[in-house]
Amino acid sequence: MRWLIRRVLKQGKGAVSYEEDVHFGDTLTIGRAADQAIFLSDLRAALNHARVSAESGGRYKVESLILAGIRVNGQLTYGIDVGPGATIEIAGTRLVLLDPPRDFDAAVEISTLDKTEQAAEKAKRSKPTTLSQTWIGKRVPSWLLFATILALGLVLPALSHFSAPLAKLLAHSPLPTTRSWNPGPLDAAHRFFGDDCKQCHPRAFLTVRDESCLACHSTIAAHADPGAFNLPALGEARCASCHQDHLGPAGMVRTDQRLCGDCHTNLPARTQNASRLGDATDFGTNHPPFRVRLPAWDANGAFAPQVAVPAAGTRENSGLKFNHEKHLKPDLNTPKGKQTLVCASCHKPDAGGLAMKPIAFETMCHDCHTLGFDTFAPDREVPHAKVAEVSFMLDEFYARRALEGGVEDREAPGFVQTRRRPGDPPLSRQEQTEALAWARDKARKVADSVFTGRACVTCHTVTPPAADRGYRIAPVRVAGVWYDTARFSHNKHETMSCKDCHAAATSPVASDLLIPDIANCRQCHAGARGGGKVASTCIDCHAYHQSTTLKLKTL
Structure with a gap:
């Protein structure tokens, strides 16, 4: 099959010349590769971009060889049958399929799109982005929008504020009421009366006054004792200076560093050297030990x-x-x-x-540090308690052992060492006195061992008994x-x-x-501007210095 390839060459002053070439083959390949029938030097063209096949009846079949498709007659496509006059655009090149002249089976004309044509084609395909590109003007819609916002955002809510019937009517309609003026969600503590704006705003278009806050918070402690903190700026501040609602759950309590840093700077001069505190304006750079x-x-x-x-x-x-x-x-x-x-x-x-x-000694120490006191009674222990309780327990234990008999102690009386059996005659009063005397002495010896030898002294400072008192164990706290x-x-x-x-x-x-110390904490924490560390403001570690006695209403 014989193709006529005609190139249109543009010269100076609008002159045009033509250069013709002949290609033999069923298919005309187009691309940037060297083996293409129509070579395109534009880098935006693929190596094998497209191909055109001549069909019977002077028709052509155009196929895209890339996923992005090919633009034919201004429309993107992957394959299409067209007739003479069809235009193919690839990068900055235009190809027009022609009626084949005599002695040719197919023909194509190649020309270059200049920048003006490319801009015009791009503008033709682009969607309008400004009102000036459409039939719509700016002035009329602007005035309509302004009037709508004025009526719905101001006039109608204002009328509903002064007219209760209108407010009730609008409450059951999609039209805006005074709720549309709400600048944000209330703090959780104020939501139970959130629909009643007059609780905090007794008059329309009036900021919240301290009297409205004190109506509910009359018994709250004063935020600073004026005797200890003689700072007029602190005593004369409005509630709303620090506590602002309609900022959600985090709005009522300020957490920014300036809340504390504005006062805790240059304290010696501000308090005439009365303050014992050091300046603290930033945890990372200016905070006392x-x-x-x-x-x-x-x-x-x-x-x-x-x-x-x-x-x-x-x-x-x-x-x-x-x-x-x-x-x-x-x-x-x-x-x-x-x-x-x-x-x-x-x-x-x-x-x-x-x-x-x-x-707790019983749950954390007892497994290793038992309080046994007698090898012949390995399961018995003294309590981890006061000295009097330990002494009482030892007296009671050895008194019972002495009266029951069978004590393995050579220093004990013979009748105490003898095991008493059912039916034996009871001890005489003299024997009971001797048995209890031995028990008392034995309890004192064991107590000496417990307090100063094997148990208590291991963890506690023990003072031996004096004439007027018994053992004393130093308090632990x-x-x-x-x-x-x-x-x-x-x-x-x-x-x-x-x-x-x-x-x-x-x-x-x-x-x-x-x-x-503070250096250890600064390994991870910095001030409000933490940088690569945890941002930590004053309120993260400190509470506001409220008085425990003064009330707001007394100030």
């Missing part, structure tokens, strides 16, 4: 913890003897065999995850809540390991202060 509650007792023996900044020699005087390092070693020898203890073996968080449950004005939740740090914050594995004595 932590202060902790250390166990202490006053002159009368009452627990009176002291608040101090830990230093190198700070000790925890809890009254307890304990070696963390020894207990955390693997494969401890215990009455139940080899065991390995971990922190969670003794330290268990309470139900809320805020603090730890108190250490762990602070429990270490931070005086801050809160910490173990529950929120459960992904951390205990050793990340507490150096218990290297602590040989109970007086070691194992509370982490």
